[in-house]
Amino acid sequence: MTLIYGHRGAKGEAPENTLVGFQTCLEHGVRRCELDLHLSRDGELMVIHDPTLRRTTGRRGKVAEQHSADLINVDARHGGPGHIKPAPIPTLDELFEKCPFEHWQLEVKSASRVRAARTVQAIEALATKHGLLDKITVTSSSREVLRALQRLTPNISRGLVAEYAWIDPLKAAKAYDCSILALNWTLCTPERLLKAQKQGLHVSVWTVNEAALMRRLADFGVDSIITDYPGLAVRTLQR
Structure with missing residues (x-):
């Protein structure tokens, strides 16, 4: 059966990368999620997609230049689905505490060698604190981040995020x-999928938001889809 991951919580149904978004995902019975991390x-570890605050909060500034005590009071409803109450930027610590997901895909964007090292070590410490090391996979398209994971936190499951085919994603993985290949759905041919699975990879395809595409990829045999609409995915794939 094709598994379902909520993309940034439930990006199409609630403000992305917020507690209410991840709770919406859980309310649909979807117990797996994908999210994005930046260090304050x-x-x-702050749960926000962009390195800057503008798109999701309307504020100026970079996440890396703000203290967490200030960031957790910033409303992240800007530019997404409407929500009646403020939806602050959460910390990963808060989500680990409040959201009982069975598995987490934690995406780390490109970073310098020093920042990649700090980020993966912070993830390891937090996952250890919450007893979740066996329930997380850190994913990235950044070679610096993947190298840091290999070198500094080899006990954490790794995943390659592949958006383009200018390099062979299977060779890079x-x-x-x-253990995971997070593959842009446009790259997911039956041939590439089969080859990846023979290589022992769990193929997680993103971002899959239409029912017909969900059914087609499930028929291909993808291991999981990542979707902005976990409610639609449940209705489509678990009917």
């Missing part, structure tokens, strides 16, 4: 000893 100035 004081080293807290093998080079970094990944």
Whole structure:
């Protein structure tokens, strides 16, 4: 059966990467999620997609230049589905505490060598604190992040995020000893899928938002889809 991951919680149904979004995902019975992480100035793992605040909060500034105590009070409803109450930027610590997901795909964007190292070590410490090391996979398209995971936190499951085919995603996933291939749906041919699965990869396809595409990819045999609409995915794939 094709598994379902809520993309940034439930990006199409609630403000992305917010507690209410992840709770919406859980309310649909979807127990797997994908989210994005950036380190705050004081080293807290903040759940936000962009390196800047503008798109989701309407504020100026970079996440890396703000303290977590300030960031957790910033409303992240801007530019997404409407919500009646403020939806602050959460910390990963808060989500680990409040959201009982069976598996988490934690995406880390490109980073310098030093910042990649700080980020993956912070993830390891937090997952250890909550007893979730076996329930997370850190994913990235950044070679610096994947190298840091291999070198510094080899006990954490790794995943390659592949958006373009200018390099062979299967070769790259093998080079970094990944267990998940997070594949842009446009790259998911039956041939590539079969080859990846024979290589031992869990193929998680993103971002899949239409019912017909969900059914087609499930028929291909993808291991999981990542969707902005977990409610639609449940109705489509678990009917």
